[in-house]
Amino acid sequence: MRSLALIGAVLALLAAVPAVVTSNVVLNFLVFALLIAVVGQGWNILGGYGGQYSFGHAVFFGTGAYVTAILQARYGVNAWLGLCAGIAGGALVGAGIGVLGFRAGIKGPYFALLTLAFAEVFRIISSVSPITGAGVGTLLKLDLRPEAFQFQSRVPFYWIAVGFVGVSLFIAHAIENSRFGAYLMAVRENEDAARALGVDATRVKLAAMTLSGAMTAAAGCLYVQYFLFVDAGIAYGPWISIEALLAPIVGGVGTVLGPLLGAVVVRAFGEATKLVTGDAPGLDLVIYGVVLVAVVAFAPRGIAGLLSRWMSAPPVERQRG
Amino acid sequence: MAEALLRVEHVSKHFGGLLAVNDASFVAEKGGITAVIGPNGAGKTTLFSIISGFQRPSAGRVIYEDADITFHAPHKLARLGIARTFQIVQPFAGLTVRENIAVGAHLSCRSRRGALDVADEVARAVDLHPQVDRLAATLTVAGRKRLELARALALAPRVLLLDEVLAGLNPSEVRDMIPVIRSVADRGVTIVMIEHVMQAVMQLAERIYVLSEGRIIAAGTPNEIGGDARVVEAYLGRGAARRMTDRAPRD
Numbered sequence: 001m002r003s004l005a006l007i008g009a010v011l012a013l014l015a016a017v018p019a020v021v022t023s024n025v026v027l028n029f030l031v032f033a034l035l036i037a038v039v040g041q042g043w044n045i046l047g048g049y050g051g052q053y054s055f056g057h058a059v060f061f062g063t064g065a066y067v068t069a070i071l072q073a074r075y076g077v078n079a080w081l082g083l084c085a086g087i088a089g090g091a092l093v094g095a096g097i098g099v100l101g102f103r104a105g106i107k108g109p110y111f112a113l114l115t116l117a118f119a120e121v122f123r124i125i126s127s128v129s130p131i132t133g134a135g136v137g138t139l140l141k142l143d144l145r146p147e148a149f150q151f152q153s154r155v156p157f158y159w160i161a162v163g164f165v166g167v168s169l170f171i172a173h174a175i176e177n178s179r180f181g182a183y184l185m186a187v188r189e190n191e192d193a194a195r196a197l198g199v200d201a202t203r204v205k206l207a208a209m210t211l212s213g214a215m216t217a218a219a220g221c222l223y224v225q226y227f228l229f230v231d232a233g234i235a236y237g238p239w240i241s242i243e244a245l246l247a248p249i250v251g252g253v254g255t256v257l258g259p260l261l262g263a264v265v266v267r268a269f270g271e272a273t274k275l276v277t278g279d280a281p282g283l284d285l286v287i288y289g290v291v292l293v294a295v296v297a298f299a300p301r302g303i304a305g306l307l308s309r310w311m312s313a314p315p316v317e318r319q320r321g
Numbered sequence: 322m323a324e325a326l327l328r329v330e331h332v333s334k335h336f337g338g339l340l341a342v343n344d345a346s347f348v349a350e351k352g353g354i355t356a357v358i359g360p361n362g363a364g365k366t367t368l369f370s371i372i373s374g375f376q377r378p379s380a381g382r383v384i385y386e387d388a389d390i391t392f393h394a395p396h397k398l399a400r401l402g403i404a405r406t407f408q409i410v411q412p413f414a415g416l417t418v419r420e421n422i423a424v425g426a427h428l429s430c431r432s433r434r435g436a437l438d439v440a441d442e443v444a445r446a447v448d449l450h451p452q453v454d455r456l457a458a459t460l461t462v463a464g465r466k467r468l469e470l471a472r473a474l475a476l477a478p479r480v481l482l483l484d485e486v487l488a489g490l491n492p493s494e495v496r497d498m499i500p501v502i503r504s505v506a507d508r509g510v511t512i513v514m515i516e517h518v519m520q521a522v523m524q525l526a527e528r529i530y531v532l533s534e535g536r537i538i539a540a541g542t543p544n545e546i547g548g549d550a551r552v553v554e555a556y557l558g559r560g561a562a563r564r565m566t567d568r569a570p571r572d
Binding site: 177178179182183185186188189190192193194195196197198199200201 | 373375394395396399400404405407411412413414415416420423424425427428431432433436472473475476
């Protein structure tokens, strides 16, 4: 109950921001951070709770983005329907890669490489095939009506992003307090022991990957609606795979609020480096690397881990639901 | 004679040229404690892995309640009522003791609260309740062995395969553990145990099978096994066996 109240408080706080802040720069920053928070939560479900580290979550993000964009730009489908289709597309790709990988018993670093390979293959295909607009990308027509999922001001979109973050937080919370979550964490900790206790490990991982794919794709759809443009590098490029894993790792893997915390911090770092280095290409990645090393070395459970360590006195005991 | 709940029929397993289990057969009677003993490398754990579905036998079959379960996956066997522990303990290190046990309890209980309640109950039954909120990683060896047992018990199994739950414990810990195993059997759970600690086997088991170099070389009650020259030979070598039989008339 306490954690639900905490989630509610965080969401209320986020929702109240536009009442205080009117700066478009800040809202832009926050919308982007919230998108990354949804992507990070998607990664967290599979990687944080399930222990299956993916290096290629771009494959879901990009699928969500492209499905939404192509349906609108080429087939005139309504944007909201496009959003639903994009989420379904992400789930489908997740299930597909999951069936191939988990059925074959691919684990650990091999799973990471498998996802990385899929993301790259999708990127290359989308950069040459006509339906995605190849090298030019896909541009959405400006149509500032709520029915078209476009808005005059940034505030409604900001609230929608908060809404998506809220859904992702509640899903993570529900997972933590369910049998599915218990099974998922059991698989993360020790797959053989889990199987001996009646857990169908393959199915549990598959379900996690499908859900993870859907959630990450939802962020991809939002991205496209916000920026009205997508190309192969944005959709399937390694940048989003990196953000996807960096946010939860910095914020705290396998925690409900970790991805959100991490997304805000990582984005703030990203923007700060851009200010300091003046867009020197690749330098933000170097900074990310340093942050990652520091987190893994000094705070293996991320910011959320540090916070809960400060708040609860005995370090061995863990707070419960 | 009681009804057989689990039968292993002519099971063999080879890894390349190595024959780990060679035409082994045994029967576990309903409600009884059956022990499989044997020297290191005799193939005991391989035999257990085959019964619990983690490995496929090269030949032979495993029958549970008249159904062939030879190629069933481990999670399916758990759902049928066959639970196992691991010789090398496999705790969910990052979860608390309660959460560890709850994974087993979830088999028959969907709700999280219900499973955690069952976990508390099981923890009490194996004397782990003072540690339920600790991370499994912080338990002692004895604690981890109990946790293995507790998780398997949380499945409410009909057959419990114990793979050396007493190994690595000191004599007083072994003494504490024996009544726990006894009480599980008293509740009607059929137990098959692999064990090195002979004192415990002699106290607990009703029927003992001796595995040596992959073969069942002897079977019988604890008394029969203790006096069997083939068993002494398998454990201590031929010379020791001869000396014991030489000395036997004088005893």
